[in-house]
Amino acid sequence: MRRPNNQSSGSGKAAAATVPTPCCSKVGLKRGPWTPEEDEILSSYVAREGEGRWRTLPKRAKLMRCGKSCRLRWMNYLRPSIKHGQITSDEEDLILRLHRLLGNRWSLIAGRIPGRTDNEIKNYWNTHLSKKLISQGIDPRTHKPLESSNPNHNKQPATLVSHISPNPKPSPSPNNMPPPTEANHVHNNYDHNDYLADANLEHEGYNRENVGIDNSVDDVFNSFLDSLMNEDMFMEQEQQHQHQSETSSGNNDNNTNEADPASGCGIGSIWSASLSPVVSLDGDIDTHFMDLSGK
DNA sequence: AATTATTACAACCGCACCAAT
DNA sequence: AATTGGTGCGGTTGTAATAAT
Structure with a gap:
Protein backbone atom coordinates (compact mmCIF):
# COMPACT_ATOMS: atom_id res chain seq x y z
CA MET A 1 0.00 0.00 0.00
CA ARG A 2 2.73 2.37 0.85
CA ARG A 3 4.89 1.37 -2.01
CA PRO A 4 2.55 -1.05 -3.62
CA ASN A 5 4.44 -1.73 -6.80
CA ASN A 6 7.84 -1.66 -5.33
CA GLN A 7 9.06 -5.05 -4.31
CA SER A 8 12.46 -3.77 -3.41
CA SER A 9 13.15 -2.09 -0.15
CA GLY A 10 12.27 1.53 0.25
CA SER A 11 15.76 2.82 0.58
CA GLY A 12 16.97 0.89 -2.39
CA LYS A 13 19.98 -0.41 -0.56
CA ALA A 14 18.66 -3.90 -0.26
CA ALA A 15 17.51 -3.90 -3.82
CA ALA A 16 21.00 -3.17 -4.98
CA ALA A 17 22.44 -5.95 -2.91
CA THR A 18 22.70 -9.42 -4.33
CA VAL A 19 21.44 -10.86 -1.09
CA PRO A 20 17.73 -10.27 -0.79
CA THR A 21 16.32 -8.98 2.42
CA PRO A 22 15.31 -11.92 4.55
CA CYS A 23 11.61 -11.58 4.73
CA CYS A 24 10.21 -8.37 3.39
CA SER A 25 11.16 -8.68 -0.24
CA LYS A 26 9.08 -11.73 -1.00
CA VAL A 27 6.60 -11.32 -3.76
CA GLY A 28 3.00 -11.42 -2.66
CA LEU A 29 3.49 -10.25 0.87
CA LYS A 30 1.17 -7.51 1.93
CA ARG A 31 2.54 -4.25 3.21
CA GLY A 32 1.20 -1.07 4.66
CA PRO A 33 -1.49 -0.55 7.25
CA TRP A 34 -2.91 -3.56 8.99
CA THR A 35 -6.57 -4.37 8.68
CA PRO A 36 -8.70 -5.31 11.68
CA GLU A 37 -8.94 -8.82 10.25
CA GLU A 38 -5.18 -9.16 10.15
CA ASP A 39 -4.93 -7.80 13.65
CA GLU A 40 -7.42 -10.36 14.83
CA ILE A 41 -5.56 -13.21 13.17
CA LEU A 42 -2.27 -12.12 14.63
CA SER A 43 -3.65 -11.44 18.09
CA SER A 44 -5.42 -14.73 18.37
CA TYR A 45 -2.44 -16.58 17.03
CA VAL A 46 -0.03 -15.03 19.49
CA ALA A 47 -2.50 -15.57 22.30
CA ARG A 48 -2.67 -19.21 21.34
CA GLU A 49 0.94 -19.93 20.48
CA GLY A 50 2.85 -17.22 22.25
CA GLU A 51 5.37 -14.71 20.99
CA GLY A 52 8.49 -15.56 19.11
CA ARG A 53 9.63 -17.28 15.93
CA TRP A 54 8.33 -14.35 14.00
CA ARG A 55 9.83 -15.36 10.72
CA THR A 56 7.79 -18.50 10.47
CA LEU A 57 4.74 -17.05 12.16
CA PRO A 58 3.06 -15.62 9.05
CA LYS A 59 3.03 -19.01 7.39
CA ARG A 60 1.74 -20.73 10.48
CA ALA A 61 -0.85 -18.05 11.11
CA LYS A 62 -1.72 -17.77 7.41
CA LEU A 63 -0.88 -14.10 7.24
CA MET A 64 0.42 -12.55 4.07
CA ARG A 65 2.92 -10.49 5.98
CA CYS A 66 6.59 -10.81 6.67
CA GLY A 67 7.60 -11.89 10.12
CA LYS A 68 9.21 -8.62 10.86
CA SER A 69 6.01 -6.79 10.11
CA CYS A 70 4.06 -9.17 12.35
CA ARG A 71 6.46 -8.67 15.19
CA LEU A 72 6.33 -4.93 14.83
CA ARG A 73 2.56 -4.87 14.73
CA TRP A 74 2.37 -7.01 17.82
CA MET A 75 5.02 -5.16 19.76
CA ASN A 76 3.84 -1.68 18.90
CA TYR A 77 0.11 -2.03 18.76
CA LEU A 78 -1.53 -5.32 19.60
CA ARG A 79 0.13 -6.32 22.84
CA PRO A 80 -2.43 -6.21 25.64
CA SER A 81 -0.10 -4.17 27.78
CA ILE A 82 0.07 -1.34 25.28
CA LYS A 83 -1.50 1.83 26.50
CA HIS A 84 -3.38 3.62 23.77
CA GLY A 85 -4.21 7.27 23.82
CA GLN A 86 -2.61 10.58 24.54
CA ILE A 87 0.71 10.82 26.28
CA THR A 88 0.08 12.42 29.62
CA SER A 89 1.95 15.37 31.00
CA ASP A 90 3.64 13.10 33.51
CA GLU A 91 4.75 10.78 30.78
CA GLU A 92 5.95 13.69 28.70
CA ASP A 93 7.99 14.98 31.55
CA LEU A 94 9.48 11.58 32.15
CA ILE A 95 10.35 11.23 28.49
CA LEU A 96 12.13 14.56 28.56
CA ARG A 97 14.15 13.62 31.57
CA LEU A 98 14.96 10.18 30.35
CA HIS A 99 15.98 11.49 26.99
CA ARG A 100 18.27 13.95 28.63
CA LEU A 101 19.91 11.07 30.41
CA LEU A 102 19.78 8.39 27.78
CA GLY A 103 19.64 10.15 24.45
CA ASN A 104 17.87 8.44 21.58
CA ARG A 105 17.72 5.10 23.31
CA TRP A 106 14.05 4.79 22.69
CA SER A 107 13.72 1.25 23.82
CA LEU A 108 15.40 2.06 27.10
CA ILE A 109 13.14 5.03 27.59
CA ALA A 110 10.08 3.03 26.62
CA GLY A 111 11.07 0.32 29.03
CA ARG A 112 10.60 2.79 31.82
CA ILE A 113 7.26 4.11 30.75
CA PRO A 114 4.70 1.38 31.20
CA GLY A 115 2.45 0.73 28.26
CA ARG A 116 4.35 2.90 25.84
CA THR A 117 6.46 1.60 22.99
CA ASP A 118 9.76 2.80 21.72
CA ASN A 119 8.16 3.66 18.42
CA GLU A 120 5.46 5.72 20.04
CA ILE A 121 7.91 7.60 22.18
CA LYS A 122 10.22 8.16 19.28
CA ASN A 123 7.36 9.55 17.23
CA TYR A 124 6.16 11.70 20.06
CA TRP A 125 9.62 13.02 20.55
CA ASN A 126 10.09 13.84 16.89
CA THR A 127 6.72 15.43 16.42
CA HIS A 128 6.18 17.17 19.74
CA LEU A 129 8.96 17.31 22.25
CA SER A 130 11.90 18.14 20.04
CA LYS A 131 9.97 21.01 18.53
CA LYS A 132 8.95 22.15 21.94
CA LEU A 133 12.57 22.21 23.08
CA ILE A 134 13.64 24.03 19.95
CA SER A 135 10.98 26.64 20.54
CA GLN A 136 12.41 27.08 24.01
CA GLY A 137 15.89 27.52 22.60
CA ILE A 138 17.11 24.10 23.62
CA ASP A 139 18.88 21.69 21.37
CA PRO A 140 16.83 18.51 21.56
CA ARG A 141 19.82 16.32 20.95
CA THR A 142 22.08 17.74 23.60
CA HIS A 143 19.56 19.53 25.80
CA LYS A 144 21.92 22.45 25.74
CA PRO A 145 20.97 25.94 24.69
CA LEU A 146 20.99 26.10 20.94
CA GLU A 147 23.35 29.04 20.87
CA SER A 148 26.12 27.30 22.73
CA SER A 149 25.61 23.75 21.66
CA ASN A 150 25.63 24.43 17.99
CA PRO A 151 26.62 27.56 16.17
CA ASN A 152 24.34 26.51 13.34
CA HIS A 153 21.51 26.04 15.70
CA ASN A 154 18.95 26.83 13.10
CA LYS A 155 19.66 23.49 11.57
CA GLN A 156 17.29 20.82 12.66
CA PRO A 157 18.47 17.56 14.06
CA ALA A 158 18.92 14.95 11.41
CA THR A 159 15.94 12.98 12.51
CA LEU A 160 13.73 15.97 12.22
CA VAL A 161 14.55 17.03 8.76
CA SER A 162 11.82 15.06 7.17
CA HIS A 163 9.28 16.27 9.65
CA ILE A 164 9.89 19.96 9.87
CA SER A 165 9.13 21.95 6.85
CA PRO A 166 11.34 24.81 5.71
CA ASN A 167 8.47 27.16 6.39
CA PRO A 168 6.68 25.80 9.37
CA LYS A 169 3.36 27.23 10.27
CA PRO A 170 3.53 29.64 13.13
CA SER A 171 2.23 28.29 16.33
CA PRO A 172 -1.01 29.76 17.52
CA SER A 173 0.76 30.81 20.67
CA PRO A 174 2.95 33.90 20.91
CA ASN A 175 6.64 33.40 20.27
CA ASN A 176 5.94 29.85 19.24
CA MET A 177 5.67 28.92 22.83
CA PRO A 178 3.05 26.39 23.71
CA PRO A 179 0.17 27.70 25.73
CA PRO A 180 0.35 27.19 29.46
CA THR A 181 -1.21 23.81 29.42
CA GLU A 182 -1.26 21.23 32.09
CA ALA A 183 1.71 19.64 30.38
CA ASN A 184 3.74 22.77 30.86
CA HIS A 185 2.82 22.91 34.44
CA VAL A 186 5.26 20.11 34.97
CA HIS A 187 8.05 22.41 34.03
CA ASN A 188 6.91 25.24 36.16
CA ASN A 189 8.65 23.75 39.13
CA TYR A 190 11.68 23.32 37.04
CA ASP A 191 12.04 26.39 34.99
CA HIS A 192 13.85 27.08 31.82
CA ASN A 193 17.04 28.30 33.47
CA ASP A 194 17.23 25.23 35.62
CA TYR A 195 16.75 23.14 32.59
CA LEU A 196 19.53 24.84 30.71
CA ALA A 197 21.85 24.63 33.64
CA ASP A 198 21.21 20.96 34.03
CA ALA A 199 21.62 20.33 30.38
CA ASN A 200 25.01 22.00 30.50
CA LEU A 201 26.07 20.03 33.48
CA GLU A 202 25.04 16.69 32.25
CA HIS A 203 25.81 16.78 28.61
CA GLU A 204 29.19 18.31 29.07
CA GLY A 205 30.52 14.85 29.54
CA TYR A 206 27.58 12.61 29.56
C1' DA B 1 -15.56 24.08 -2.09
C1' DA B 2 -11.19 23.01 -3.81
C1' DT B 3 -6.45 22.98 -3.35
C1' DT B 4 -2.21 23.08 -0.92
C1' DA B 5 0.63 22.72 3.12
C1' DT B 6 1.56 20.64 7.37
C1' DT B 7 1.26 17.33 11.07
C1' DA B 8 1.05 12.91 13.30
C1' DC B 9 1.90 8.37 13.40
C1' DA B 10 2.10 3.62 11.67
C1' DA B 11 5.07 1.00 9.23
C1' DC B 12 9.30 -0.17 6.91
C1' DC B 13 14.32 -0.39 6.41
C1' DG B 14 19.10 -1.67 7.25
C1' DC B 15 22.08 -2.92 10.61
C1' DA B 16 23.80 -5.00 14.82
C1' DC B 17 23.77 -8.32 18.26
C1' DC B 18 23.30 -12.86 20.18
C1' DA B 19 22.63 -17.73 20.49
C1' DA B 20 22.58 -22.03 18.30
C1' DT B 21 24.66 -25.02 15.12
C1' DA C 1 35.76 -20.02 13.76
C1' DA C 2 32.18 -19.34 10.59
C1' DT C 3 27.47 -19.39 9.44
C1' DT C 4 22.67 -18.86 10.13
C1' DG C 5 18.36 -17.52 12.11
C1' DG C 6 15.88 -14.72 15.26
C1' DT C 7 15.29 -10.56 17.32
C1' DG C 8 15.82 -5.70 18.69
C1' DC C 9 17.01 -1.03 17.66
C1' DG C 10 17.17 3.63 15.76
C1' DG C 11 16.37 6.19 11.62
C1' DT C 12 13.41 7.18 7.87
C1' DT C 13 9.38 7.28 4.92
C1' DG C 14 4.50 7.17 3.25
C1' DT C 15 -0.02 8.36 3.96
C1' DA C 16 -4.25 9.84 6.23
C1' DA C 17 -6.03 13.57 8.67
C1' DT C 18 -6.22 18.28 9.55
C1' DA C 19 -5.42 23.18 8.93
C1' DA C 20 -4.67 27.02 6.11
C1' DT C 21 -5.35 29.53 1.93
Whole structure:
Protein backbone atom coordinates (compact mmCIF):
# COMPACT_ATOMS: atom_id res chain seq x y z
CA MET A 1 0.00 0.00 0.00
CA ARG A 2 2.73 2.37 0.85
CA ARG A 3 4.89 1.37 -2.01
CA PRO A 4 2.55 -1.05 -3.62
CA ASN A 5 4.44 -1.73 -6.80
CA ASN A 6 7.84 -1.66 -5.33
CA GLN A 7 9.06 -5.05 -4.31
CA SER A 8 12.46 -3.77 -3.41
CA SER A 9 13.15 -2.09 -0.15
CA GLY A 10 12.27 1.53 0.25
CA SER A 11 15.76 2.82 0.58
CA GLY A 12 16.97 0.89 -2.39
CA LYS A 13 19.98 -0.41 -0.56
CA ALA A 14 18.66 -3.90 -0.26
CA ALA A 15 17.51 -3.90 -3.82
CA ALA A 16 21.00 -3.17 -4.98
CA ALA A 17 22.44 -5.95 -2.91
CA THR A 18 22.70 -9.42 -4.33
CA VAL A 19 21.44 -10.86 -1.09
CA PRO A 20 17.73 -10.27 -0.79
CA THR A 21 16.32 -8.98 2.42
CA PRO A 22 15.31 -11.92 4.55
CA CYS A 23 11.61 -11.58 4.73
CA CYS A 24 10.21 -8.37 3.39
CA SER A 25 11.16 -8.68 -0.24
CA LYS A 26 9.08 -11.73 -1.00
CA VAL A 27 6.60 -11.32 -3.76
CA GLY A 28 3.00 -11.42 -2.66
CA LEU A 29 3.49 -10.25 0.87
CA LYS A 30 1.17 -7.51 1.93
CA ARG A 31 2.54 -4.25 3.21
CA GLY A 32 1.20 -1.07 4.66
CA PRO A 33 -1.49 -0.55 7.25
CA TRP A 34 -2.91 -3.56 8.99
CA THR A 35 -6.57 -4.37 8.68
CA PRO A 36 -8.70 -5.31 11.68
CA GLU A 37 -8.94 -8.82 10.25
CA GLU A 38 -5.18 -9.16 10.15
CA ASP A 39 -4.93 -7.80 13.65
CA GLU A 40 -7.42 -10.36 14.83
CA ILE A 41 -5.56 -13.21 13.17
CA LEU A 42 -2.27 -12.12 14.63
CA SER A 43 -3.65 -11.44 18.09
CA SER A 44 -5.42 -14.73 18.37
CA TYR A 45 -2.44 -16.58 17.03
CA VAL A 46 -0.03 -15.03 19.49
CA ALA A 47 -2.50 -15.57 22.30
CA ARG A 48 -2.67 -19.21 21.34
CA GLU A 49 0.94 -19.93 20.48
CA GLY A 50 2.85 -17.22 22.25
CA GLU A 51 5.37 -14.71 20.99
CA GLY A 52 8.49 -15.56 19.11
CA ARG A 53 9.63 -17.28 15.93
CA TRP A 54 8.33 -14.35 14.00
CA ARG A 55 9.83 -15.36 10.72
CA THR A 56 7.79 -18.50 10.47
CA LEU A 57 4.74 -17.05 12.16
CA PRO A 58 3.06 -15.62 9.05
CA LYS A 59 3.03 -19.01 7.39
CA ARG A 60 1.74 -20.73 10.48
CA ALA A 61 -0.85 -18.05 11.11
CA LYS A 62 -1.72 -17.77 7.41
CA LEU A 63 -0.88 -14.10 7.24
CA MET A 64 0.42 -12.55 4.07
CA ARG A 65 2.92 -10.49 5.98
CA CYS A 66 6.59 -10.81 6.67
CA GLY A 67 7.60 -11.89 10.12
CA LYS A 68 9.21 -8.62 10.86
CA SER A 69 6.01 -6.79 10.11
CA CYS A 70 4.06 -9.17 12.35
CA ARG A 71 6.46 -8.67 15.19
CA LEU A 72 6.33 -4.93 14.83
CA ARG A 73 2.56 -4.87 14.73
CA TRP A 74 2.37 -7.01 17.82
CA MET A 75 5.02 -5.16 19.76
CA ASN A 76 3.84 -1.68 18.90
CA TYR A 77 0.11 -2.03 18.76
CA LEU A 78 -1.53 -5.32 19.60
CA ARG A 79 0.13 -6.32 22.84
CA PRO A 80 -2.43 -6.21 25.64
CA SER A 81 -0.10 -4.17 27.78
CA ILE A 82 0.07 -1.34 25.28
CA LYS A 83 -1.50 1.83 26.50
CA HIS A 84 -3.38 3.62 23.77
CA GLY A 85 -4.21 7.27 23.82
CA GLN A 86 -2.61 10.58 24.54
CA ILE A 87 0.71 10.82 26.28
CA THR A 88 0.08 12.42 29.62
CA SER A 89 1.95 15.37 31.00
CA ASP A 90 3.64 13.10 33.51
CA GLU A 91 4.75 10.78 30.78
CA GLU A 92 5.95 13.69 28.70
CA ASP A 93 7.99 14.98 31.55
CA LEU A 94 9.48 11.58 32.15
CA ILE A 95 10.35 11.23 28.49
CA LEU A 96 12.13 14.56 28.56
CA ARG A 97 14.15 13.62 31.57
CA LEU A 98 14.96 10.18 30.35
CA HIS A 99 15.98 11.49 26.99
CA ARG A 100 18.27 13.95 28.63
CA LEU A 101 19.91 11.07 30.41
CA LEU A 102 19.78 8.39 27.78
CA GLY A 103 19.64 10.15 24.45
CA ASN A 104 17.87 8.44 21.58
CA ARG A 105 17.72 5.10 23.31
CA TRP A 106 14.05 4.79 22.69
CA SER A 107 13.72 1.25 23.82
CA LEU A 108 15.40 2.06 27.10
CA ILE A 109 13.14 5.03 27.59
CA ALA A 110 10.08 3.03 26.62
CA GLY A 111 11.07 0.32 29.03
CA ARG A 112 10.60 2.79 31.82
CA ILE A 113 7.26 4.11 30.75
CA PRO A 114 4.70 1.38 31.20
CA GLY A 115 2.45 0.73 28.26
CA ARG A 116 4.35 2.90 25.84
CA THR A 117 6.46 1.60 22.99
CA ASP A 118 9.76 2.80 21.72
CA ASN A 119 8.16 3.66 18.42
CA GLU A 120 5.46 5.72 20.04
CA ILE A 121 7.91 7.60 22.18
CA LYS A 122 10.22 8.16 19.28
CA ASN A 123 7.36 9.55 17.23
CA TYR A 124 6.16 11.70 20.06
CA TRP A 125 9.62 13.02 20.55
CA ASN A 126 10.09 13.84 16.89
CA THR A 127 6.72 15.43 16.42
CA HIS A 128 6.18 17.17 19.74
CA LEU A 129 8.96 17.31 22.25
CA SER A 130 11.90 18.14 20.04
CA LYS A 131 9.97 21.01 18.53
CA LYS A 132 8.95 22.15 21.94
CA LEU A 133 12.57 22.21 23.08
CA ILE A 134 13.64 24.03 19.95
CA SER A 135 10.98 26.64 20.54
CA GLN A 136 12.41 27.08 24.01
CA GLY A 137 15.89 27.52 22.60
CA ILE A 138 17.11 24.10 23.62
CA ASP A 139 18.88 21.69 21.37
CA PRO A 140 16.83 18.51 21.56
CA ARG A 141 19.82 16.32 20.95
CA THR A 142 22.08 17.74 23.60
CA HIS A 143 19.56 19.53 25.80
CA LYS A 144 21.92 22.45 25.74
CA PRO A 145 20.97 25.94 24.69
CA LEU A 146 20.99 26.10 20.94
CA GLU A 147 23.35 29.04 20.87
CA SER A 148 26.12 27.30 22.73
CA SER A 149 25.61 23.75 21.66
CA ASN A 150 25.63 24.43 17.99
CA PRO A 151 26.62 27.56 16.17
CA ASN A 152 24.34 26.51 13.34
CA HIS A 153 21.51 26.04 15.70
CA ASN A 154 18.95 26.83 13.10
CA LYS A 155 19.66 23.49 11.57
CA GLN A 156 17.29 20.82 12.66
CA PRO A 157 18.47 17.56 14.06
CA ALA A 158 18.92 14.95 11.41
CA THR A 159 15.94 12.98 12.51
CA LEU A 160 13.73 15.97 12.22
CA VAL A 161 14.55 17.03 8.76
CA SER A 162 11.82 15.06 7.17
CA HIS A 163 9.28 16.27 9.65
CA ILE A 164 9.89 19.96 9.87
CA SER A 165 9.13 21.95 6.85
CA PRO A 166 11.34 24.81 5.71
CA ASN A 167 8.47 27.16 6.39
CA PRO A 168 6.68 25.80 9.37
CA LYS A 169 3.36 27.23 10.27
CA PRO A 170 3.53 29.64 13.13
CA SER A 171 2.23 28.29 16.33
CA PRO A 172 -1.01 29.76 17.52
CA SER A 173 0.76 30.81 20.67
CA PRO A 174 2.95 33.90 20.91
CA ASN A 175 6.64 33.40 20.27
CA ASN A 176 5.94 29.85 19.24
CA MET A 177 5.67 28.92 22.83
CA PRO A 178 3.05 26.39 23.71
CA PRO A 179 0.17 27.70 25.73
CA PRO A 180 0.35 27.19 29.46
CA THR A 181 -1.21 23.81 29.42
CA GLU A 182 -1.26 21.23 32.09
CA ALA A 183 1.71 19.64 30.38
CA ASN A 184 3.74 22.77 30.86
CA HIS A 185 2.82 22.91 34.44
CA VAL A 186 5.26 20.11 34.97
CA HIS A 187 8.05 22.41 34.03
CA ASN A 188 6.91 25.24 36.16
CA ASN A 189 8.65 23.75 39.13
CA TYR A 190 11.68 23.32 37.04
CA ASP A 191 12.04 26.39 34.99
CA HIS A 192 13.85 27.08 31.82
CA ASN A 193 17.04 28.30 33.47
CA ASP A 194 17.23 25.23 35.62
CA TYR A 195 16.75 23.14 32.59
CA LEU A 196 19.53 24.84 30.71
CA ALA A 197 21.85 24.63 33.64
CA ASP A 198 21.21 20.96 34.03
CA ALA A 199 21.62 20.33 30.38
CA ASN A 200 25.01 22.00 30.50
CA LEU A 201 26.07 20.03 33.48
CA GLU A 202 25.04 16.69 32.25
CA HIS A 203 25.81 16.78 28.61
CA GLU A 204 29.19 18.31 29.07
CA GLY A 205 30.52 14.85 29.54
CA TYR A 206 27.58 12.61 29.56
CA ASN A 207 27.74 9.74 27.23
CA ARG A 208 26.73 6.29 28.16
CA GLU A 209 29.91 4.80 26.84
CA ASN A 210 32.47 7.22 28.17
CA VAL A 211 30.71 7.61 31.43
CA GLY A 212 30.74 3.92 31.91
CA ILE A 213 27.14 3.23 32.68
CA ASP A 214 26.69 -0.47 32.61
CA ASN A 215 23.88 -2.86 33.15
CA SER A 216 24.17 -2.75 36.87
CA VAL A 217 23.65 0.96 36.86
CA ASP A 218 20.88 0.44 34.43
CA ASP A 219 19.26 -1.95 36.82
CA VAL A 220 19.51 0.58 39.57
CA PHE A 221 17.99 3.16 37.33
CA ASN A 222 15.32 0.74 36.32
CA SER A 223 14.32 -0.09 39.84
CA PHE A 224 14.44 3.53 40.72
CA LEU A 225 12.02 4.43 38.00
CA ASP A 226 9.88 1.43 38.69
CA SER A 227 9.55 2.85 42.12
CA LEU A 228 8.57 6.16 40.66
CA MET A 229 5.82 4.47 38.75
CA ASN A 230 4.42 3.13 41.92
CA GLU A 231 3.39 6.58 42.81
CA ASP A 232 1.30 5.88 45.83
CA MET A 233 4.04 4.00 47.53
CA PHE A 234 6.59 6.52 46.52
CA MET A 235 4.58 9.49 47.65
CA GLU A 236 4.04 7.91 50.98
CA GLN A 237 7.73 7.19 51.33
CA GLU A 238 8.66 10.60 50.13
CA GLN A 239 6.37 12.29 52.59
CA GLN A 240 7.94 10.30 55.36
CA HIS A 241 11.32 11.17 54.08
CA GLN A 242 10.53 14.85 53.78
CA HIS A 243 9.26 14.84 57.27
CA GLN A 244 12.41 13.17 58.50
CA SER A 245 14.61 15.57 56.60
CA GLU A 246 12.82 18.57 57.93
CA THR A 247 12.89 17.40 61.47
CA SER A 248 16.38 15.95 61.56
CA SER A 249 18.33 18.58 59.68
CA GLY A 250 18.16 22.18 58.71
CA ASN A 251 18.64 23.63 55.31
CA ASN A 252 20.29 21.04 53.16
CA ASP A 253 21.51 22.18 49.82
CA ASN A 254 23.52 19.10 49.27
CA ASN A 255 21.10 16.89 47.49
CA THR A 256 23.24 13.83 47.85
CA ASN A 257 22.24 13.77 51.43
CA GLU A 258 18.60 14.30 50.87
CA ALA A 259 17.78 10.73 51.46
CA ASP A 260 19.05 8.55 54.15
CA PRO A 261 20.30 5.36 52.59
CA ALA A 262 19.86 3.53 55.80
CA SER A 263 16.21 4.32 55.91
CA GLY A 264 15.62 2.38 52.77
CA CYS A 265 12.82 4.62 51.74
CA GLY A 266 14.65 7.37 49.92
CA ILE A 267 14.54 6.29 46.36
CA GLY A 268 16.66 9.17 45.35
CA SER A 269 19.33 7.82 47.58
CA ILE A 270 19.48 4.64 45.59
CA TRP A 271 20.10 6.65 42.51
CA SER A 272 22.57 9.09 43.92
CA ALA A 273 24.48 6.63 45.97
CA SER A 274 24.84 4.27 43.10
CA LEU A 275 25.57 6.72 40.38
CA SER A 276 27.50 9.50 41.96
CA PRO A 277 30.81 7.67 42.13
CA VAL A 278 30.59 6.99 38.45
CA VAL A 279 28.77 9.88 36.92
CA SER A 280 29.19 12.63 39.43
CA LEU A 281 25.69 13.75 38.90
CA ASP A 282 24.65 12.92 42.39
CA GLY A 283 22.52 15.69 43.70
CA ASP A 284 21.48 16.98 40.37
CA ILE A 285 19.74 13.91 39.15
CA ASP A 286 18.46 13.21 42.58
CA THR A 287 16.77 16.54 42.80
CA HIS A 288 15.15 16.34 39.42
CA PHE A 289 13.58 13.03 40.00
CA MET A 290 12.39 14.23 43.32
CA ASP A 291 10.79 17.09 41.46
CA LEU A 292 9.03 14.71 39.21
CA SER A 293 7.89 12.41 41.90
CA GLY A 294 6.76 15.17 44.12
CA LYS A 295 4.12 16.46 41.75
C1' DA B 1 -15.56 24.08 -2.09
C1' DA B 2 -11.19 23.01 -3.81
C1' DT B 3 -6.45 22.98 -3.35
C1' DT B 4 -2.21 23.08 -0.92
C1' DA B 5 0.63 22.72 3.12
C1' DT B 6 1.56 20.64 7.37
C1' DT B 7 1.26 17.33 11.07
C1' DA B 8 1.05 12.91 13.30
C1' DC B 9 1.90 8.37 13.40
C1' DA B 10 2.10 3.62 11.67
C1' DA B 11 5.07 1.00 9.23
C1' DC B 12 9.30 -0.17 6.91
C1' DC B 13 14.32 -0.39 6.41
C1' DG B 14 19.10 -1.67 7.25
C1' DC B 15 22.08 -2.92 10.61
C1' DA B 16 23.80 -5.00 14.82
C1' DC B 17 23.77 -8.32 18.26
C1' DC B 18 23.30 -12.86 20.18
C1' DA B 19 22.63 -17.73 20.49
C1' DA B 20 22.58 -22.03 18.30
C1' DT B 21 24.66 -25.02 15.12
C1' DA C 1 35.76 -20.02 13.76
C1' DA C 2 32.18 -19.34 10.59
C1' DT C 3 27.47 -19.39 9.44
C1' DT C 4 22.67 -18.86 10.13
C1' DG C 5 18.36 -17.52 12.11
C1' DG C 6 15.88 -14.72 15.26
C1' DT C 7 15.29 -10.56 17.32
C1' DG C 8 15.82 -5.70 18.69
C1' DC C 9 17.01 -1.03 17.66
C1' DG C 10 17.17 3.63 15.76
C1' DG C 11 16.37 6.19 11.62
C1' DT C 12 13.41 7.18 7.87
C1' DT C 13 9.38 7.28 4.92
C1' DG C 14 4.50 7.17 3.25
C1' DT C 15 -0.02 8.36 3.96
C1' DA C 16 -4.25 9.84 6.23
C1' DA C 17 -6.03 13.57 8.67
C1' DT C 18 -6.22 18.28 9.55
C1' DA C 19 -5.42 23.18 8.93
C1' DA C 20 -4.67 27.02 6.11
C1' DT C 21 -5.35 29.53 1.93
